[in-house]
Amino acid sequence: MKIVDLRSDTVTKPSPEMWEELRSLDDSKIGDDVEGEDPTVNELEKKAARVIGKEAALFVTSGTQGNLVSLLSQTKPGDEILLEELSHIYKNEVGSAARIGGLMIRTYSSNKGVPSYDQLQKLIRDKEDIHEPPTTLFSAENTHNYHGGAIIPPEIMRDMKDFSNKNDLKFHLDGARIFNAAIALRIPVTEFTKHVDSVMFCLSKGLSCPVGSIVAGSKEFITNARRYRKMLGGGMRQAGIIAAFGLVALEPVWIKRLEEDHKNAKLLAEGIRSYDFPINVHNPQTNIVLVELMKKTSIFKIVSELGKEGVLSFNISKEKIRFVTHYGIQEDDIELSIQKIGQILGKYLTK
Ligand SMILES: Cc1ncc(COP(=O)(O)O)c(C=O)c1O
CATH class of the missing domain: 3.40.640.10 (Type I PLP-dependent aspartate aminotransferase-like (Major domain))
Structure with a gap:
């Protein structure tokens, strides 16, 4: 995988x-x-x-x-x-x-x-x-x-x-x-x-x-x-x-290569924001995307299930999941992540 x-x-x-x-x-x-x-x-x-x-x-x-x-x-x-x-x-x-x-x-x-x-x-x-x-x-x-x-x-x-x-x-x-x-x-x-x-x-x-x-x-x-x-x-x-x-x-x-990470962060944020879920996707200014869950649910389960689907992320608080783009992450990785994130968030946030 x-x-x-x-x-x-x-x-x-x-x-x-x-x-x-x-x-x-x-x-x-x-x-x-x-x-x-x-x-x-x-x-x-x-x-x-x-x-x-x-x-x-x-x-x-x-x-x-x-x-x-x-x-x-x-x-x-x-x-x-x-x-x-x-x-x-x-x-x-x-x-x-x-x-x-x-x-x-x-x-x-x-x-x-x-x-x-x-x-x-x-x-x-x-x-x-x-x-x-x-x-x-x-x-x-x-x-x-x-x-x-x-x-x-x-x-x-x-x-x-x-x-x-x-x-x-x-x-x-x-x-x-x-x-x-x-x-x-x-x-x-x-x-x-x-x-x-x-x-x-x-x-x-x-x-x-x-x-x-x-x-x-x-x-x-x-x-x-x-x-x-x-x-x-x-x-x-x-x-x-x-x-x-x-x-x-x-x-x-x-140093200039960091631009790619910022571009990928924007793509990721736009992709996640396109879903109609109760989430607030913060506008990334650089290479970090924060997704805030606006409905009470288990963030730990979401992060863990995402991981099982191959998308590793980090819960920086009880409401916010952090995704960081970096060297080694390509545009197709972002596309795959958007798809998996949609799948898992849908499971927890649309019930
Ligand atoms: C803003 C900031 N300062 C300092 C550090 C510490 O760096 P290190 O992990 O190399 O100790 C980090 C690490 O994530 C960080 O995000």
Whole structure:
């Protein structure tokens, strides 16, 4: 049976060009990265810094590790940080900011990742009051996973930066999928990242590398982040073996390929929306399609039955099923998925 895996863009496998890059390595291209001696990692970090528009970059094991080293590098235990209430850092990173960073977390609500500044301002602690922990960092997620790959446009990023400056906060961007945002709006990725102090982006999602993420910011920030990466067990020695894939992933032609995923997401959304079921199919801005069930039913059974039919998806809440398009998903996979989704939703939603 044909399997169409739409659970996440993390399931992607490397492209032929990436395998080729790996095969081109020899002993001279790898070394001990903890000592800064892996030429391939050094090349990747240099390239990543240039592409994302920052002074320096660091190769980390995962997005989760990248977010954590960014927080640890820019805060002290006991500080309070502002996280969006549905953000990956808050919901899905095992509370590491609190457990490892000793940070107090205050969440803000938003409209698809965009907060109200009146509300945000009220969350800032009084610096003069010795009873209160200092608020020292603001974080945003772009594109926003739980808001269906929603884009925070550059002008809003600039407002966020102004808010952060005004309140003496560091501004961290969880940009796991920031290249999706740039490609969807057809603007340079630096239009987003120029507003932040630190950014994490994933090589292992739409860019389809098997492992790894990048953290970027000022040289001083990266010196600090390198120390925290080591603390978290992220010193990877001959890591050029995995960094090589990233060199290909950061080529403009590969970043531009994300357009295909966005096109497929639109096709999928239109196809599912054509059914007359009690569902709300969110308009995908990038590569994530959210289907909200408007009738009480078992989402677990729907996701499980879809899986048995070969269409893998993920229930991100009790009402919403998430489908993510990525490298390896073709237009005919989308057609097949629309047909299977119609079949299963019909079974549960038209009774
Ligand atoms: C928005 C966002 N941030 C961070 C991460 C963490 O990345 P990783 O799975 O590499 O730890 C994810 C992973 O899905 C994500 O969606």
